[in-house]
Amino acid sequence: MSRNKIKKIYKKIKQYDTIVIARHVGPDPDAISSQVGLRDVILNTFPNKKVYAVGCPASKFKYLGQLDKFKDEMYENSLLIVLDVPDKARIDGVNPDLFEYLIKIDHHPYVEEFCDIEWIDETSSSAAQMVIELILNTKLKITKEAAEKLFIGVVADTNRFLFYYTTPKTFDLISNLIKKTNIDFTNLYEELYLRPLKEVKFQGYITNNLKVTENGLGYIMLSDEILKEYGVDPASAGNMVNNFNYIEEMITWIILSEDKNNNNIRGSIRSRGPVINEVAANYNGGGHIYASGVRLAKDENSEKLIKELDQVCLEYKQKQ
Ligand code: 5GP
Numbered sequence: 001m002s003r004n005k006i007k008k009i010y011k012k013i014k015q016y017d018t019i020v021i022a023r024h025v026g027p028d029p030d031a032i033s034s035q036v037g038l039r040d041v042i043l044n045t046f047p048n049k050k051v052y053a054v055g056c057p058a059s060k061f062k063y064l065g066q067l068d069k070f071k072d073e074m075y076e077n078s079l080l081i082v083l084d085v086p087d088k089a090r091i092d093g094v095n096p097d098l099f100e101y102l103i104k105i106d107h108h109p110y111v112e113e114f115c116d117i118e119w120i121d122e123t124s125s126s127a128a129q130m131v132i133e134l135i136l137n138t139k140l141k142i143t144k145e146a147a148e149k150l151f152i153g154v155v156a157d158t159n160r161f162l163f164y165y166t167t168p169k170t171f172d173l174i175s176n177l178i179k180k181t182n183i184d185f186t187n188l189y190e191e192l193y194l195r196p197l198k199e200v201k202f203q204g205y206i207t208n209n210l211k212v213t214e215n216g217l218g219y220i221m222l223s224d225e226i227l228k229e230y231g232v233d234p235a236s237a238g239n240m241v242n243n244f245n246y247i248e249e250m251i252t253w254i255i256l257s258e259d260k261n262n263n264n265i266r267g268s269i270r271s272r273g274p275v276i277n278e279v280a281a282n283y284n285g286g287g288h289i290y291a292s293g294v295r296l297a298k299d300e301n302s303e304k305l306i307k308e309l310d311q312v313c314l315e316y317k318q319k320q
């Protein structure tokens, strides 16, 4: 099944002279490394093609490479590849309807079909893993730099091969990638995990102020004032959600942070048992079964969301 899709995708990459690679809004290292890695590998294989990785740049992930500015002329006779995003609405920076041909490469649960080729592999740990699979099974020529980026993408989405969707296939692909390119992978972790002391202090603030319900839901609401006091932005606050895994008293946890610029509230939810993406979908969000995000328009919604998550924890505990 995936062999067939990979073949078809390669054929389209070969066919088009202009290729635009997009991904989801609010990018993470998996999204950016996948698009930059794929762009650079296509350019390395076909130097005469025009290939662009587009979307709002994130200064935090500058080390993953430069993004390209999208221009309307890039719609003409071109191929769009969307990575790491299941739905049209969350594609960053381009209108998918204006491209000639569309390909989706994604590892999220299915949301909607809008591409000519849709390669969705929910068993894949990351979009970067799928890009590695695509490269290693076609005539695309990998580079050392692209391999380093894609490695970081897999490491970021699996949290260093910790999460359940890390499979033998993940290790096989990573092993082949390392053997083929000789990347110095242990040195790459620093770029991903280095952080300023103020973030660690802020993590301390969250630890000290987190509330935990009887049913095992951990939650905290971070106001704009507190974010300013510690000098962290709402996105960095949300990213800390991964640092609260394996706490005995919590099976699900959510970090809500006020986003003054966008006039809404971001929520990042993680779980080590209860399925949370169905709840997230009720609050303008979605994601994976154990890792989801939401965006709330108003403050009132957050209490309702916390109650609903608490209920899911209760139901999960009753089944154990
Ligand atoms: P994070 O908490 O890291 O922002 O997101 C966790 C997961 O949920 C990711 O797979 C991400 O794609 C998804 N996600 C985050 N925010 C949203 C959202 O607003 N809508 C949807 N549909 N998915 C989201």
Ligand code: MN
Residues within 6 Å of the ligand: 030, 031, 084, 107, 126, 127, 157
């Ligand atoms: Mn991903």
